[in-house]
Amino acid sequence: MQNSDTFNDALPKHIAIIMDGNGRWAKSKGKPRVFGHKKGVSAVRKTISAAAKLNIKAVTLFAFSSENWRRPEDEVGLLMELFITVLSSEIKKLHKNNLRLRIIGDKTRFNERLQRKIAEAEALTANNTGTVVNVAANYGGKWDILQATKQLAKLVETGELNASDITEDMISQHVTMSDLPDVDLLIRTSGECRISNFMLWQMAYAEMYFMDEYWPEFNEDTLVKAITWFINRERRFGCTGEQVKALMEAN
Ligand code: IPE
Numbered sequence: 001m002q003n004s005d006t007f008n009d010a011l012p013k014h015i016a017i018i019m020d021g022n023g024r025w026a027k028s029k030g031k032p033r034v035f036g037h038k039k040g041v042s043a044v045r046k047t048i049s050a051a052a053k054l055n056i057k058a059v060t061l062f063a064f065s066s067e068n069w070r071r072p073e074d075e076v077g078l079l080m081e082l083f084i085t086v087l088s089s090e091i092k093k094l095h096k097n098n099l100r101l102r103i104i105g106d107k108t109r110f111n112e113r114l115q116r117k118i119a120e121a122e123a124l125t126a127n128n129t130g131t132v133v134n135v136a137a138n139y140g141g142k143w144d145i146l147q148a149t150k151q152l153a154k155l156v157e158t159g160e161l162n163a164s165d166i167t168e169d170m171i172s173q174h175v176t177m178s179d180l181p182d183v184d185l186l187i188r189t190s191g192e193c194r195i196s197n198f199m200l201w202q203m204a205y206a207e208m209y210f211m212d213e214y215w216p217e218f219n220e221d222t223l224v225k226a227i228t229w230f231i232n233r234e235r236r237f238g239c240t241g242e243q244v245k246a247l248m249e250a251n
């Protein structure tokens with residue numbers, strides 16, 4: 001019991017994933033990009049089921065960035081259709097497994113049908129207590145900080161808050177996923193080493209794991225590999241390694 005508690009404490013509480021490389025994976029197989037997006041859905045399924053088995057508190061998956069609207073119209077259209085189809089086909093299973101689904105991002109740009117599907121899926125799973133699965137769609141880290149800033153500015157405008165009293169904690173409470181721990185581990189597939197405007201505030205101290213495999217190749221084993229790498233990192237939060245060791249010895 002003692003050992004399994006210690007092990008659970010070492011696991012990341014919040015894992016964020018930039019699911020990249022669908023297009024290149026499809027191209028390497030001589031197929032159209034959309035083939036890669038469709039195959040990417042099974043990697044999402046495997047990831048969610050493995051994270052749930054490990055009792056990870058939250059997984060946040062970057063599905064569509066605020067910049068992805070710049071892609072060719074037909075690819076954006078196909079991604080939206082896929083999003084609706086997957087929401088409809090997977091939501092019952094997520095609910096049955098006690099998982100909570102949330103979509104983070106600026107949802108106002110989605111068509112009405114998709115917004116309705118999202119609201120229904122979120123409502124159905126709202127009271128579930130298992131792993132929280134956040135899907136970032138039309139999400140941008142800068143948008144997130146901006147919308148938090150606007151909420152605080154409103155409070156200043158109505159006289160409920162003094163500008164000089166704004167704290168980092170208040171911003172943390174107004175960015176998305178304020179009820180969840182900050183991201184401990186960020187994973188990005190496909191060999192790219194950048195954040196691409198994913199969470200900025202919530203990833204301030206995340207460990208970052210960049211791997212060469214394309215997203216459709218991601219599975220339980222690759223997730224475990226990333227988590228094992230994370231457990232072996234020494235997280236210092238600005239302290240020296242000696243201070244962290246002393247703290248561990250004191251506990
Ligand atoms: C990630 O794969 C999925 C989305 C951004 C929707 P990409 O579509 O970016 O694939 P590559 O990077 O072009 O290979």
Ligand code: IPE
Binds near residue numbers: 019020062065194196
């Ligand atoms: C980031 O991937 C967004 C998602 C995975 C949804 P992109 O493939 O769009 O990122 P860039 O444009 O290469 O940085």
Ligand code: MG
Binds near residue numbers: 022
């Ligand atoms: Mg990409």
